[in-house]
Amino acid sequence: MxxxxxxxxxxxxxxxxxxxxAETLGGxxxxxxxxxxxxxxxxxxxxxxxxxxxxxxxxLLFLTNVGYSAIALSGASAMVSDLRGSAQVFLxxxxxxxxxxxxxxxxxLASMIAVFSALLLSLAVIDPGLLGTLSLxxxxxxxxDSALLSLLLLAAALLLRRTSVLVIxxxxxxxxxxxxxxxxxxxQAVVVLRPLYGVLSRGGAVDTPVLAGSALLAAALLAxxxxxxxxxxxx
Amino acid sequence: xxxxxGYALMAAACMALLVMLLAASSSGITTLSxxxxxxxxxxxxxxxxxxxxxxFEPQHFFPAMGSTHVEGFTSALDVELxxxxxxxxxxxxxxxxxxxxxxxAPVTSVLLENLTLRDLSCxxxxxxxxxxxxxxxxxxxxxxxxxYDLLERALGLAASEVKGVADPAGGYRVTLxxxxxxxxxxxxxxxxxSAHVVFSNGTRTPPEVFFASLRSAAIxxxxxxxxxxxxxxxxxxxxxxxxxxxxxxxRALALLAxxxxxxxxxxxxxxxxxxxxxHKLRRILRRRGT
Numbered sequence: 001m002x003x004x005x006x007x008x009x010x011x012x013x014x015x016x017x018x019x020x021x022a023e024t025l026g027g028x029x030x031x032x033x034x035x036x037x038x039x040x041x042x043x044x045x046x047x048x049x050x051x052x053x054x055x056x057x058x059x060l061l062f063l064t065n066v067g068y069s070a071i072a073l074s075g076a077s078a079m080v081s082d083l084r085g086s087a088q089v090f091l092x093x094x095x096x097x098x099x100x101x102x103x104x105x106x107x108x109l110a111s112m113i114a115v116f117s118a119l120l121l122s123l124a125v126i127d128p129g130l131l132g133t134l135s136l137x138x139x140x141x142x143x144x145d146s147a148l149l150s151l152l153l154l155a156a157a158l159l160l161r162r163t164s165v166l167v168i169x170x171x172x173x174x175x176x177x178x179x180x181x182x183x184x185x186x187x188q189a190v191v192v193l194r195p196l197y198g199v200l201s202r203g204g205a206v207d208t209p210v211l212a213g214s215a216l217l218a219a220a221l222l223a224x225x226x227x228x229x230x231x232x233x234x235x
Numbered sequence: 236x237x238x239x240x241g242y243a244l245m246a247a248a249c250m251a252l253l254v255m256l257l258a259a260s261s262s263g264i265t266t267l268s269x270x271x272x273x274x275x276x277x278x279x280x281x282x283x284x285x286x287x288x289x290x291f292e293p294q295h296f297f298p299a300m301g302s303t304h305v306e307g308f309t310s311a312l313d314v315e316l317x318x319x320x321x322x323x324x325x326x327x328x329x330x331x332x333x334x335x336x337x338x339x340a341p342v343t344s345v346l347l348e349n350l351t352l353r354d355l356s357c358x359x360x361x362x363x364x365x366x367x368x369x370x371x372x373x374x375x376x377x378x379x380x381x382x383y384d385l386l387e388r389a390l391g392l393a394a395s396e397v398k399g400v401a402d403p404a405g406g407y408r409v410t411l412x413x414x415x416x417x418x419x420x421x422x423x424x425x426x427x428x429s430a431h432v433v434f435s436n437g438t439r440t441p442p443e444v445f446f447a448s449l450r451s452a453a454i455x456x457x458x459x460x461x462x463x464x465x466x467x468x469x470x471x472x473x474x475x476x477x478x479x480x481x482x483x484x485x486r487a488l489a490l491l492a493x494x495x496x497x498x499x500x501x502x503x504x505x506x507x508x509x510x511x512x513x514h515k516l517r518r519i520l521r522r523r524g525t
Contacts, residue, residue, distance in 0.1 A: 022239050030239050034246035041250040046266045049305040049475055110236045114243035122247050125486040127306040
């Protein structure tokens with residue numbers, strides 16, 4: 001009973017603090033997600049009817065993914081600023097170090113889900129039949145790809161606490177890794193980090209082992225984030 | 236967190252309603268477009284008296300045209316023909332002698348100068364009618380420059396005709412709405428009475444002599460591939476036109492309502508002001524004000 005009560009209190013704190021991050025601390029995460037969602041409708045309108053079988057949908061997924069990566073970078077940069085500024089205040093009781101780090105992750109993942117939901121619902125507004133062209137595997141690849149980038153950026157923010165390093169990490173993942181897809185052998189090595197690019201480069205074919213590998217990598221990065229929060233956030 | 240999702244849905248819905256309002260208040264919004272400018276491959280061509288009739292299928296250049304099944308979208312095609320006096324035809328010169336039959340037919344270009352563009356009309360056919368009745372006539376006329384009557388008969392089977400509008404520069408322009416089951420065929424009419432025919436080797440000849448020689452064994456255009464190819468100032472622009480349907484507007488309103496409900500729910504649960512995320516903007520504005 002006591003354990004259940006403690007868990008509920010922690011969940012409540014996590015929800016409250018992640019809302020605070022999304023709306024005030026996170027560099028305008030809510031506003032940025034809303035702007036990207038509005039753009040997602042425009043992208044959907046202009047791209048979804050294009051091409052056969054669904055090259056327009058590929059472009060749509062790619063553009064929203066790039067847009068979300070910019071939001072993730074801005075959120076992680078805001079975390080670096082916070083760690084250098086007022087974080088010490090929040091890291092005193094009752095907010096724990098892990099809840100602090102997880103709140104930033106939850107805020108980023110919530111904006112990711114908001115953008116993706118807006119994208120799906122935009123397609124449904126235009127024509128519900130368009131949803132049928134998006135497979136579950138492709139949707140999972142988009143979500144895993146964005147989640148991996150968020151985890152990586154937050155881990156880098158906790159570890160190095162420098163915005164310039166964050167920008168370099170973001171550019172390396174966003175552009176450097178993408179360049180490796182030009183080589184088939186190198187692509188196989190990095191496809192776990194960018195599952196969406198793997199799906200797009202294979203013309204929409206979803207490789208389930210790659211998705212499973214990406215999920216494992218996400219779990220490993222989450223564990224790393226947890227460990228970094230405990231080891232690097234001393235008050 | 237609910238309000239983050241709510242605002243995202245509301246933003247997408249607002250954008251959707253704005254775009255739909257714009258599209259409904261105008262003749263529609265053009266989304267995708269592609270262009271072809273310059274030369275086109277002819278489906279058939281014929282000469283009678285002083286008139287030259289050339290037919291082409293604009294959809295041949297945009298295979299995806301008319302294939303969209305997305306709600307609210309229709310395929311449209313602009314055909315614009317600039318003022319033109321010079322037309323280059325790529326012809327196959329074919330001498331059906333026993334010696335030449337085994338050799339590939341030489342291709343030459345023939346320049347028709349001083350032509351006068353008389354009209355541009357596009358004809359719309361039902362796909363089934365086109366396949367079963369029009370295509371056989373066009374195939375029969377393809378190799379015969381004197382099959383004018385066949386072409387006229389083919390055009391007579393059209394479901395509708397769209398006449399090109401002449402512009403002050405001497406060109407013609409026509410816009411077609413192409414559905415999934417529609418085939419378009421455009422006809423260019425030229426007055427060749429004062430034309431000059433110039434072969435690629437520099438030989439000049441009057442048009443009636445040229446067209447008479449086409450019937451002879453010496454030159455038989457279209458007997459083998461490629462078909463006559465026409466170089467003139469033609470511009471084809473295919474695009475998708477978006478006009479919202481009532482159901483799309485209803486769905487956008489439902490999305491807006493869903494977003495508003497999520498935001499309201501979050502405000503009720505947390506008690507924080509609904510536009511808290513604008514506090515930074517407000518702070519910046521306040522700083523500038525002071």
